[in-house]
Amino acid sequence: MKAATETEALRKRLTLLTNGRSQSEIARRTGTSVANVNRYLKGTRMSAEFCAALVKGLGVNPAWLLAGEGTPFVSDITAGTAAMAGNLLELVEAMNVVSQMRLGALTGKHHLGVLRGLNDALTTYEALRKRLNEQSVPIFSQLLADAEKALKKFETVRAADLLKAAEQVARLCDEPALNHKLLELQAQQMFFGRRHNEALEYQRRMMLEPLTRGAIIDEAGCRTLVRFVLTLHTLNRLGEAMKVSEASLILLGAERAHFEGYGMLEFLFGRMKAETGDLLPGLAIMTRAMPREGPERDVALRLWLTTHLLRAGLLRPQDALEYGENIGPKAVLLQQYACWLEDPDYLQTICDFALDERHERLGDLMRPALLGPYLLRAIRHNDRDAPREFAAVAAQAPEGVREFPDIFLCQLWRRIGDRRQAAAHFDSAEKSLAATPPEIHVDLLAAATHHRNALWLAEKAGRYEPAARRARDFFGLHLRNGFVCFRGLV
Numbered sequence: 001m002k003a004a005t006e007t008e009a010l011r012k013r014l015t016l017l018t019n020g021r022s023q024s025e026i027a028r029r030t031g032t033s034v035a036n037v038n039r040y041l042k043g044t045r046m047s048a049e050f051c052a053a054l055v056k057g058l059g060v061n062p063a064w065l066l067a068g069e070g071t072p073f074v075s076d077i078t079a080g081t082a083a084m085a086g087n088l089l090e091l092v093e094a095m096n097v098v099s100q101m102r103l104g105a106l107t108g109k110h111h112l113g114v115l116r117g118l119n120d121a122l123t124t125y126e127a128l129r130k131r132l133n134e135q136s137v138p139i140f141s142q143l144l145a146d147a148e149k150a151l152k153k154f155e156t157v158r159a160a161d162l163l164k165a166a167e168q169v170a171r172l173c174d175e176p177a178l179n180h181k182l183l184e185l186q187a188q189q190m191f192f193g194r195r196h197n198e199a200l201e202y203q204r205r206m207m208l209e210p211l212t213r214g215a216i217i218d219e220a221g222c223r224t225l226v227r228f229v230l231t232l233h234t235l236n237r238l239g240e241a242m243k244v245s246e247a248s249l250i251l252l253g254a255e256r257a258h259f260e261g262y263g264m265l266e267f268l269f270g271r272m273k274a275e276t277g278d279l280l281p282g283l284a285i286m287t288r289a290m291p292r293e294g295p296e297r298d299v300a301l302r303l304w305l306t307t308h309l310l311r312a313g314l315l316r317p318q319d320a321l322e323y324g325e326n327i328g329p330k331a332v333l334l335q336q337y338a339c340w341l342e343d344p345d346y347l348q349t350i351c352d353f354a355l356d357e358r359h360e361r362l363g364d365l366m367r368p369a370l371l372g373p374y375l376l377r378a379i380r381h382n383d384r385d386a387p388r389e390f391a392a393v394a395a396q397a398p399e400g401v402r403e404f405p406d407i408f409l410c411q412l413w414r415r416i417g418d419r420r421q422a423a424a425h426f427d428s429a430e431k432s433l434a435a436t437p438p439e440i441h442v443d444l445l446a447a448a449t450h451h452r453n454a455l456w457l458a459e460k461a462g463r464y465e466p467a468a469r470r471a472r473d474f475f476g477l478h479l480r481n482g483f484v485c486f487r488g489l490v
Contacts, residue, residue, distance in 0.1 A: 007045050013065055014040055016072065017058065029057035129174075136172040143169060144181050151188050159189055180206060184224075196235055203228045207244075217252055222261040229268050238272050238441035245269040263292025267301055274308045275444055279482040283308050303333055310337050311444075313484030317346055321353060335372040339408075340445045340485065342415065344379045347372055371408050378415040387412040387421070404432055404442065407450045414456050423461070426453050430467070448486065451475065455489065 018026065018041070027034045030053035040046050054060045064072050143166040150159035166182055173179070183206040190199035207228050217225070225248045232241035245265050252262060270285025286308065290301050309315035320334055338350040351372045374390040377383035387409050394405035406429035413422035429450055433442065451471035458468035475490045 007043065009068060010046050010051075010065070011041065011043050013068065013072070014046070014054075017054070017060065026054075026058070030054055031057070132172045133174045136169050137175055137178070140166060140169045140173045140175070140178050140182075144178060144185060147185050151185060151192065154192065156189065156192060159185075163189060187227075191231075196231065200228075200231050200235060203231055217248075217256070219259045219261070222248075222252060222256070222259045222265070226261045226264050226268070229265065233268070233272070236440045236442070238276055239439055242269060242272045242276070245272070257292065263289045264301075266292065267304075271304055271308070274311075276441065277478065277481055279308060279312055279478075283312060283314075307333050307337070311485045312482050313487075317341065321349075332370070335370060336445055337485075339371045339375050339411075340449065342375070342379065344376060347376050347379070351376060371411075374412060375415065378412045382416050384416060384418075387416075404429055404446055404450075406432060407446050407453070410453045411449050414453055419457065419460060422453065423457055423464075426450075426457055426464075426467075429453075447474070448478075452489065 023034050023037045023041070027037045030037075030050060032050060032053065036050070040050065051062075051065060054065060055062050061072060143162050147159050147162035147166060150156075150162060163182070163186055167186075170179055170182055183202050187199045187202035187206065190196070190202060203224070206224050225244070229241050229245050229248075232238070232244065245268050248265055249262075249269065252259065252265075256262060266289035267286050270282045270287075270289060272282070273285065274282025283305075286301070286305055290298070290305070306315065306320055310317060310320060317334075317337065320337075334350045334353070335347075338347045341347070370393070371390060374386040377386040390412060391405060391409060394403060394408070406425045410422045410425035410429060413419075413425060433450070436442065451467075451474045454464055454467035454471045458464040472490045475486045478486050479490070
């Protein structure tokens with residue numbers, strides 16, 4: 001059974017090689033007959049001689065042909081491989097001296113000769129390692145350049161194959177800049193594949209790698225730190241993100257405040273302080289950091305600042321439409337806040353603004369933030385289809401992103417007035433929140449909505465009184481910390 005499976009896999013890989021090539025060309029370049037090629041394509045077990053001929057005649061990667069690993073062809077990495085192979089053989093021979101050593105030999109009269117042999121072997125190793133590095137650099141560099149081009153074209157399969165090959169060549173290369181570039185491209189590949197947790201691990205290694213070799217954080221490193229903090233924020237790991245941003249600012253020091261990204265790190269630190277409860281100190285840091293960034297980022301920073309000015313009561317909801325210029329993201333942020341207010345007139349204004357024909361539609365950006373149209377239907381029309389439709393949209397969350405849709409489904413049923421449905425989703429949300437790891441931060445307005453749901457349910461059902469007490473504590477604490485948006489709930 002296993003042999004049959006391997007034969008079928010080989011046949012499929014041979015079929016791929018015929019794309020753009022005739023059977024007669026393959027026969028000519030492998031020194032076999034067209035009839036044999038045809039038989040192999042139909043499933044006849046391939047001979048070892050034919051596999052070897054494919055490798056030699058067509059430049060097929062043997063690892064790909066036999067095991068399906070790497071890229072089909074080795075044309076991208078042929079330069080210098082012969083010399084590298086010779087070096088590796090010399091390296092093996094040199095290191096035989098080490099493998100043949102016995103510790104006991106060091107106690108005899110010939111120990112000086114053994115040590116000289118070891119020294120010679122290590123000297124040879126170091127020289128060969130240097131030569132291997134010199135020869136692997138252009139290969140490694142070309143693989144990374146090709147992988148970067150593939151990622152820019154969203155050719156993710158080709159990029160993945162090139163990065164696998166680059167990872168192997170990296171084992172022969174001691175160039176920190178190229179190894180760093182490999183980590184950066186691997187992080188991009190994971191991010192494009194919506195594998196945020198894996199992208200985070202590559203970014204973590206990117207951040208730590210310069211520090212482990214004592215390198216000073218340069219401007220490129222500062223930008224890497226910004227991306228790392230933003231990824232942590234996307235995954236709701238605000239505690240770690242705050243620690244990283246604060247430590248980064250200390251390591252960079254005031255003398256590097258002119259670096260691109262320094263102001264963003266400082267702003268992000270303030271933003272996360274505000275999101276985790278220290279609203280007014282966070283706002284002060286955000287306001288101070290804004291002048292450090294250029295005009296191209298000023299719009300984004302103003303949008304984030306808008307969110308916290310609304311929460312602090314320092315900006316009226318109706319004035320927020322005029323604050324800042326970026327339409328799409330601003331509509332998302334204002335929908336979040338309008339959904340919290342649950343004012344149908346303001347919510348209608350924001351929904352109309354978001355879907356204005358003059359502006360690009362928001363698509364799937366931040367699905368729970370796009371609760372607005374569904375909530376409006378629930379408030380104004382008691383539309384029981386609205387929660388079901390929203391549930392289908394919210395189910396498309398990317399890997400690693402926690403959005404707690406049951407909180408908003410409970411909110412929708414609460415506004416419709418269906419206590420049974422609201423209670424079911426509240427209970428489900430309670431379980432999800434209880435199972436959330438402590439390092440994961442729940443979005444502030446999502447948490448506040450959950451607590452508001454608890455207060456409503458407790459009015460008719462005594463079993464929700466413990467949740468209502470937690471809700472009153474939550475709102476009381478945040479009111480004392482400057483969250484004017486929670487006024488009237490306790």
